[in-house]
Amino acid sequence: MARWEPNAPQRLADAALELFAERGYENTTVLDIAQRAGLAKSTFFRHFQDKREVLFGENALAGPLVAAIAAAPAEAAPLDAVACGFDALARDVFTPARRAFTVRRRAVIDAHPDLQEREALKGVSLTASMTRAMADRGLPDLVARVTAELGALALRIAYRRWSDSGNTDEFGALARRALGEVQAAALTVEGGPGRFPRP
Amino acid sequence: MARWEPNAPQRLADAALELFAERGYENTTVLDIAQRAGLAKSTFFRHFQDKREVLFGENALAGPLVAAIAAAPAEAAPLDAVACGFDALARDVFTPARRAFTVRRRAVIDAHPDLQEREALKGVSLTASMTRAMADRGLPDLVARVTAELGALALRIAYRRWSDSGNTDEFGALARRALGEVQAAALTVEGGPGRFPRP
DNA sequence: CTAGTGATGGGACCAAGTCCCATCACTGTA
DNA sequence: TACAGTGATGGGACTTGGTCCCATCACTAG
Missing domain, CATH: 1.10.10.60 (Homeodomain-like)
Incomplete structure (x- = not known):
């Protein structure tokens, strides 16, 4: 009506x-x-x-992200499924038309702790959704959880860069780059059985 | 006075x-x-x-954790430094005497979203502290961040198990176990350049 | 005994959030 | 056209979180 x-x-x-x-x-x-x-x-x-x-009402993140992760090829590696999710976000949510809005919103949130607290909660919730999505792909619980944490970190980095008024790259490129950086960093952290920095 | x-x-x-x-x-x-x-x-x-x-007022977590990470041997691997931090928490914060309190507190927080929101914010703050502590050890920014995220995940897992009324293990053992599990899961996620599950 | 200090009591006050009910615009039906 | 039904709105009363300010109390140093 x-x-x-x-x-x-x-x-x-x-x-x-x-x-x-x-x-x-x-x-x-x-x-x-x-x-x-x-x-x-x-x-x-x-x-x-x-x-x-x-x-934060829109919160249209979890839906497309989870759907795209579920729709990723069954043989895709965990972080590749995450990348599919990011592509969906770039297509349906973080479109160039919405960037101006996001930039203003970012500044407002950064200016008040109450809003940062709500953002933290949304982040936890989104990570939980990603965890479930990865677990639904058949990953063991902890692997799903680690994947979701790394994916959430990459998403935060990409989103932060995209919300930076000085940046004009499209979200998809930023997300893929961030995911690659996080993956590389994770390999460095693990670095096999050795130590860091390597002698 | x-x-x-x-x-x-x-x-x-x-x-x-x-x-x-x-x-x-x-x-x-x-x-x-x-x-x-x-x-x-x-x-x-x-x-x-x-x-x-x-x-949440105590919030005595960041202090001992950061100090112990800083005090870890310079040649320690990133997650080994985190393990040193967990040992400090087991010694100074999550002592057996405080477990009963923590169990009750856990139930209260789990029962109300406002408290979960505050807990999420504290988690973000703690992860940021760990990130700085790792960066101060000379790690590149992203490596420090990934290490902190994995450490924070292990800490949440260990803390959750320790707060479970059915569990009587001391925190130190739980933390070391959780950190090992997270590390193993991270290796599975990366799994070299290959895919998961491996053919 | 007295002045100073820090913590407390308590009340006025504002805004967030809840609740409830009257009212309005619109729709389908006779 | 007339009329009842539905869903969204307006608006006011009310509780509570949170701020502010000032008087007061306990204790200490001189």
Whole structure:
């Protein structure tokens, strides 16, 4: 069924990002956000669990990522399946059109610990989803977990670079590069039975 | 300088854990906690940043861990330095005497998302500390980061097992075992240039 | 005995978040 | 056209987390 003005959640999220960027997260009231969106405070909480969630509500990450990992060839190595997931994100989520939004959002989150805390929780949740996805591919639990941790690390690195206003590479390239770097670093950490730095 | 009744923060933390365990985190107000500790609400916020922090205030993890990693032999492999850190935790923090407390705390945290969110943030912070500690040992940034992530994973696994009421092993043994398992899993993930499962 | 110091008590105050109910726009049906 | 039903909204009352400020208390040094 339609509404007066459609897309209330989107309008709220836009208003929130604007206000957070203008005067900061602390100096912005939920009432402020709702009023700028032309809505009431109670309507805000009908669409978002709390004030922080307005910046994380989309959370369209886990879905495409898990689906693409599941769809990766059965014989693909663990981190290759992760790479398939990253490709899906580059295609469906982290598109060039959304980069400007992400850059602003990044700055807002970096400016307030409450938002960083929520981001940390989202990260844990996403890693758990990746772990399940890898386990569903038949990997032993711990291997799935390590793969997910390494993948999550690469994703954070790539996302951070993509959110950097000075960077114009597309997300797919950044993600593949980050994954390769993490893989190389992991090999160095293990470095066979030897020690680091090698004599 | 002394006070009326000493150890206000400890009394508050004890009262909070009791009340959270009795009636749940949601059904316990800060006023309840303060009154059970024989203090005022404003005194609670003088000792803890917020209601969640009363369960995390100690946070004595990073200090000993970082110090022991720094003190590890210069020629030790990255994960061996991490193992030194775990030994320090077993000696100074996760002592048998504190296990009962940890078991109760674990149950409380597992019962409420707000506390899990705070725990996630503490985890990120601890991983960052480990990353710096490894970087200070001269490791390249990414190698330090991967080492810290793998170490943090092993720590979470060991801590979870140690907090399990059915387990009576000392923390040191659990940590060493977890670290070995994570290392083995990481080798499987990498598995050289090949694929998994290997044909 | 007195002044200084640090911790505490307690109340006013703001904002987050919950709850509930009236109201509005729209839809399908008679 | 009239009317009931549905889902989203408005708005106010209320609880609680969290901040701020100031008076007060216990203890200590002189």
